Amino acid sequence: MNLIGTSSLRLLASFVTFACATASEIYQIPSALSNAPSHAQFTSGITGLDAPKVHPINASAFDWWYFDIVSTDPSSFASAVVVFYTASSTAIPSQAPSNMTLPVQIWLTFPNGTQIFAQTQADAATVTAEGDFSSGDWHGSGFAWRHAPNSGSYEILINAPDSQIKGSINFQPRAPAHYPCGPAQGGQNMEVGPQIGWANALPDAASTVDLIVSGTKLFFSGAGYHDKNWSDQPLVSNVASWYWGHCRIGPYSIVWFDFLALNGTEYVSAYASKDDSILVASCEPGSIRVRPTGQDSTYPPHISTGDPSGYHITLDLGIESSLELNVSVEVQIAAIPPIYTRSKGRVTGVLTTVGTAVEEMAGVALFEQLVLTE
Ligand SMILES: *[C@@H]1O[C@H](CO)[C@@H](O)[C@H](O)[C@H]1NC(C)=O
Ligand SMILES: *[C@@H]1O[C@H](CO)[C@@H](O)[C@H](O)[C@H]1NC(C)=O
Ligand SMILES: *[C@@H]1O[C@H](CO)[C@@H](O)[C@H](O)[C@H]1NC(C)=O
Ligand SMILES: *[C@@H]1O[C@H](CO)[C@@H](O)[C@H](O)[C@H]1NC(C)=O
Ligand SMILES: *[C@@H]1O[C@H](CO)[C@@H](O)[C@H](O)[C@H]1NC(C)=O
Numbered sequence: 001m002n003l004i005g006t007s008s009l010r011l012l013a014s015f016v017t018f019a020c021a022t023a024s025e026i027y028q029i030p031s032a033l034s035n036a037p038s039h040a041q042f043t044s045g046i047t048g049l050d051a052p053k054v055h056p057i058n059a060s061a062f063d064w065w066y067f068d069i070v071s072t073d074p075s076s077f078a079s080a081v082v083v084f085y086t087a088s089s090t091a092i093p094s095q096a097p098s099n100m101t102l103p104v105q106i107w108l109t110f111p112n113g114t115q116i117f118a119q120t121q122a123d124a125a126t127v128t129a130e131g132d133f134s135s136g137d138w139h140g141s142g143f144a145w146r147h148a149p150n151s152g153s154y155e156i157l158i159n160a161p162d163s164q165i166k167g168s169i170n171f172q173p174r175a176p177a178h179y180p181c182g183p184a185q186g187g188q189n190m191e192v193g194p195q196i197g198w199a200n201a202l203p204d205a206a207s208t209v210d211l212i213v214s215g216t217k218l219f220f221s222g223a224g225y226h227d228k229n230w231s232d233q234p235l236v237s238n239v240a241s242w243y244w245g246h247c248r249i250g251p252y253s254i255v256w257f258d259f260l261a262l263n264g265t266e267y268v269s270a271y272a273s274k275d276d277s278i279l280v281a282s283c284e285p286g287s288i289r290v291r292p293t294g295q296d297s298t299y300p301p302h303i304s305t306g307d308p309s310g311y312h313i314t315l316d317l318g319i320e321s322s323l324e325l326n327v328s329v330e331v332q333i334a335a336i337p338p339i340y341t342r343s344k345g346r347v348t349g350v351l352t353t354v355g356t357a358v359e360e361m362a363g364v365a366l367f368e369q370l371v372l373t374e
């Protein structure tokens with residue numbers, strides 16, 4: 001009885017999604033926490049990759065839109081990260097206790113390394129999902145993002161007098177979207193690990209930051225990135241640790257996720273694209289391996305084992321070739337000691353192709369380590 005009910009419901013849901021494939025869906029999200037059970041979606045629809053995935057937001061739930069850009073100029077420390085949350089402060093360890101669910105956070109690093117952090121709260125949020133992309137407005141915060149269907153670009157628009165930040169950040173896609181285990185298609189598993197949803201709308205983008213921060217201009221271009229993640233359970237209930245990051249190296253756009261669940265099981269997600277087509281989008285064990293290197297490189301990591309100075313990444317590009325990357329921390333751009341660090345860094349790589357010479361490459365990366373268990 002129950003089974004029949006579930007499958008006819010799913011049939012109805014996929015028919016509706018198909019019928020509305022090109023229409024936009026508008027979600028109005030209140031700032032108050034809900035007392036009702038949350039429902040999280042973990043299997044993809046035909047569209048809606050960047051749409052909200054958790055309704056409503058109760059005290060265990062989070063669903064957020066993350067954007068970053070890292071300068072590709074080797075002499076610059078510049079980076080920017082903007083996060084739009086629909087989240088309970090008790091669901092993710094980074095938040096100060098609050099009954100508000102709609103913070104926006106921004107971290108900016110100037111070319112010389114000077115850093116700025118600001119946070120504001122929205123009164124309500126609107127997310128408009130169109131195809132696999134979205135626009136969002138965090139009302140009253142001065143922060144919004146827009147997707148332009150014609151050019152495919154994303155733009156973050158900021159007019160936040162309280163934080164003294166004004167301007168825009170632009171993202172022109174240069175790598176196809178994907179889910180943890182495959183391309184942006186219906187019926188995909190969206191869990192990167194147990195109960196943690198992840199969808200990567202922009203694995204790499206040609207980006208420009210054009211802001212005025214307290215009267216000072218912050219202008220740079222680089223590699224941009226946008227994803228979202230979500231759950232209806234607190235992060236600490238499902239994650240022991242993870243390494244995540246993205247880099248642009250030679251002709252490749254790479255995204256890595258290497259995740260340890262509480263029972264010690266390792267989950268991975270490997271992504272590589274070249275010339276705007278996907279080479280690898282896989283969550284098969286062994287498709288990618290990320291391990292800490294240098295100082296404090298204990299594996300598996302514990303809260304007390306500190307932050308490594310780099311990572312060694314092995315990525316299988318199929319029967320033809322494999323990529324070995326060394327990522328090294330250049331500057332920390334955010335931290336919640338001792339559990340979380342986000343860094344900008346450099347990456348060197350060697351591509352080994354059967355029957356061809358070994359090719360050496362270099363590039364930039366933005367990456368993080370999260371460790372929630374001792
Ligand atoms: C949050 O709490 C404050 C006081 O602590 C209260 O004034 C405010 O109305 C609450 N907001 C919501 C959205 O519940
Ligand atoms: C939120 O909803 C989820 C899923 O229904 C449920 O497991 C969780 O206990 C709820 N959280 C709270 C604080 O009620
Ligand atoms: C770094 O750059 C910022 C922004 O231009 C400036 O305000 C600051 O004084 C500079 N810091 C140093 C140490 O040069
Ligand atoms: C969500 O993903 C972003 C970027 O991948 C990462 O910085 C963040 O730690 C993740 N957070 C959660 C709560 O999953
Ligand atoms: C950990 O949990 C997963 C999912 O429930 C299960 O498949 C796996 O066998 C478990 N591993 C261990 C070592 O218990």
Ligand SMILES: *[C@@H]1O[C@H](CO)[C@@H](O)[C@H](O)[C@H]1NC(C)=O
Nearest residue numbers: 312324325326347348349350
């Ligand atoms: C990565 O670092 C190891 C250890 O220092 C070194 O042996 C290897 O050649 C490096 N590989 C790349 C691609 O830089």
